[in-house]
Each structure stands twice: as C-alpha cells, then as structure tokens.
Amino acid sequence: MPRRRRKHAEMRVVNMTKPGTALITGASSGIAAAYADRLAKLGYDLVLVARNEERLSAVAKQVTAESHVKVEVLTADLTSRADVRRVEERLRAALAGFDQGELVTIPSLPDAGDWNNFVAARLALGPNLSHSKPAARYGRAKTKGA
Numbered sequence: 644m645p646r647r648r649r650k651h652a653e654m655r656v657v658n659m660t661k662p663g664t665a666l667i668t669g670a671s672s673g674i675a676a677a678y679a680d681r682l683a684k685l686g687y688d689l690v691l692v693a694r695n696e697e698r699l700s701a702v703a704k705q706v707t708a709e710s711h712v713k714v715e716v717l718t719a720d721l722t723s724r725a726d727v728r729r730v731e732e733r734l735r736a737a738l739a740g741f742d743q744g745e746l747v748t749i750p751s752l753p754d755a756g757d758w759n760n761f762v763a764a765r766l767a768l769g770p771n772l773s774h775s776k777p778a779a780r781y782g783r784a785k786t787k788g789a
Contacts, residue, residue, distance in 0.1 A: 666690040666734065668721060671698035683710035692730055694720045723761055 665682045669675040671693035683706045689762055693699040696718040703714040717733060719726035 662686050663690045664690060666692065668692045668730075671695045671702055679706055680709070683707075683712045683714070684787075686712065688713040688715075690715045690717060690733065692717045692719050692721070694718065707768050722757055726762070 662685060665678075665687045667675050667679050667682070667689060670679050670689075670691035672695075675693075679691055679702055683689055689703075689706065689712060691699055691703055691714060696716070699716050699718060703716050706712070707714050715732060719730050721727055721730070
C-alpha cells in the first residue's frame with residue numbers, strides 16, 4: 644500500500660496593524676474617489692476632502708460600508724484660503740506622522756486657474772518642507788549632538 648503524504652496546513656501571516664491614514668483631495672468623484680476606494684480596501688483610514696458635501700458623503704458612506712475603515716469627511720474648496728487653512732489645521736497632527744506611513748494624494752486639476760493656484764501654493768510652501776526632520780512646532784526636532 645503506498646504511503647500517504649501528509650498535507651501541511653497553509654499558514655498566513657496577517658498584519659494586524661493599520662497602515663495609516665490617507666488624506667485625499669477632490670475625493671467626491673473621479674480618480675480621487677477611486678483612490679479612496681482602493682486605499683480603504685488596503686486598510687487605510689481616510690480623510691476625504693472636496694467641495695461637494697453631498698457627493699463626498701456618498702463616497703464616504705460607500706467606502707465605509709465596503710471596507711469598514713474610519714472615514715472623515717472635510718468639505719472644503721481648496722481655492723479658498725479659509726478652507727485651505729481648515730484643511731491645514733486638520734493636517735497638523737498628521738504631518739508629524741507623515742514619515743510613519745501616512746499618505747497624501749493630490750488629484751489632477753482640470754481648470755487652469757485652479758492648477759496655477761495649486762502650483763503657486765506649492766512653490767510658496769516648498770522652502771518650509773523637510774524630508775529629514777519634523778517641523779519644530781512638533782517639539783521633536785533635535786539638533787546635532789543632542
């Protein structure tokens with residue numbers, strides 16, 4: 644009688660930690676809504692930002708139902724300085740953890756004026772961005788030798 648080989652049970656290692664939080668602008672439709680869906684399915688919690696509160700809430704509801712992640716809705720028109728400041732306030736804590744895997748995406752801007760405003764804001768902020776250390780306001784910046 645031939646000897647029966649014992650089948651070994653397959654073992655899967657599951658990462659039990661969340662990958663982080665993704666902030667997605669323009670998330671009420673198009674490619675940004677697709678990013679929201681995809682990142683939620685990967686386990687990211689989401690902060691969704693867009694002008695149209697009704698469509699944004701619909702995307703948030705659908706993503707939450709399908710992926711069971713935390714979704715925060717932030718209605719903002721990023722051509723408005725006041726709304727940009729509100730988004731900035733929401734991001735202050737997230738920026739401290741950016742190097743810990745949090746993700747920020749920026750969708751395409753079809754209107755040339757919106758794109759020009761975005762580029763001007765990005766250029767104005769450029770000198771203040773650092774990939775090597777957090778901003779001093781987070782209290783974690785260390786000097787050499789410290």
